[in-house]
Amino acid sequence: MVGKLTATAIVERALEIGDTEGLDTVTIRRLATDLGVTPMALYWHFKNKEQLVAGMADHLIAEFAPVPDDDRPWRERMRDLIKGLIGVLRAHPCAKGVLEQVDQTAVPSFLAIWDLALRLARIAGFSVEESCVISKYILQSAISIADAPVHHAASRTPEEAAEIIRRRRLALESLPVDRYPHLVEMAAPMVGGISRETYDTFGVDLVVSGIESLAARR
Structure with a gap:
């Protein structure tokens, strides 16, 4: 079985477990059990969980x-x-x-994307320091957009998601309207009434337009 076991098969199963049960449940012992091998067989590919997480990051970014x-x-x-x-x-x-969790400098596929972001910022006319900041904001913006509460339904049943939205909407609508008029008015879209397409497209536009506006001043 060891000869058939590949690093790709290991990280793919690790991602499946992490996606469905949480990253904390991903362990060498759990993976070995799921893949029908001994823990030692996995150590041929990943000496510890740190290396495993780096492999997971490299695979998903790739x-x-x-x-x-x-x-x-x-x-x-x-x-x-x-x-x-x-x-x-x-x-x-x-x-x-x-x-x-991962040391991003140990992830080849991430380094390729990071280098490209820096290259594009330099092409746009930004300085070395500014390009470094832009590359970091690009990653953080992508994480924020993808992980926004507007998308929480993916990890819950439709009934659970609807109940969460209802409670959050009521909480905002119950605020004193004289103090928070706009939060009360926009309670519904604020807690889940914005479509994924609108949220994503407008979010990316905000990031790119901001960078573009700064570049125009160069």
């Missing part, structure tokens, strides 16, 4: 492979970069936890 170089304007390429990251993060509920 699902999004941006074109390293093309002739399109930097704005379009940066938009695709952010949208691609959002897609990867949304496809795996445990992705946020994986990226928060």
Whole structure:
């Protein structure tokens, strides 16, 4: 069985467990049981959980492979970069936890995306320091958009999600209208009445438009 076991098979099962049961439940012993091997068989590929999480990060980021170089304007390429990251993060509920735990410098696929973000910022005319800041904000923005409460229904039953939305809406609608008029007025969309397409598209527009506006001042 050891000869048939691959690193890819291990990280794919680890992601499945992390997505459905949470990242804390991903252990070498659990994986070995699920894959029908001894823990030692997994240690041939990953010496510890830190290496395993790095492998998980590399695999999930590799699902999004941006074109390293093309002739399109930097704005379009940066938009695709952010949208691609959002897609990867949304496809795996445990992705946020994986990226928060992992040493990102140990993840080749992440390094490729990071390097591309820096390259696009430099093409846009930003300084080295500014490009570093932009690359970090791109990642954080993608994580925030993908992990926003508007998408919490994916991890709960429709009934549970509807009840959460109802309670949150009522909480906002019950606020003193003289002190919080806009929160009361917009309670419904604020807690779940915004479509995923609108939320994602407008969110990416905000990020890219802000970078574009700054670039125009150069």
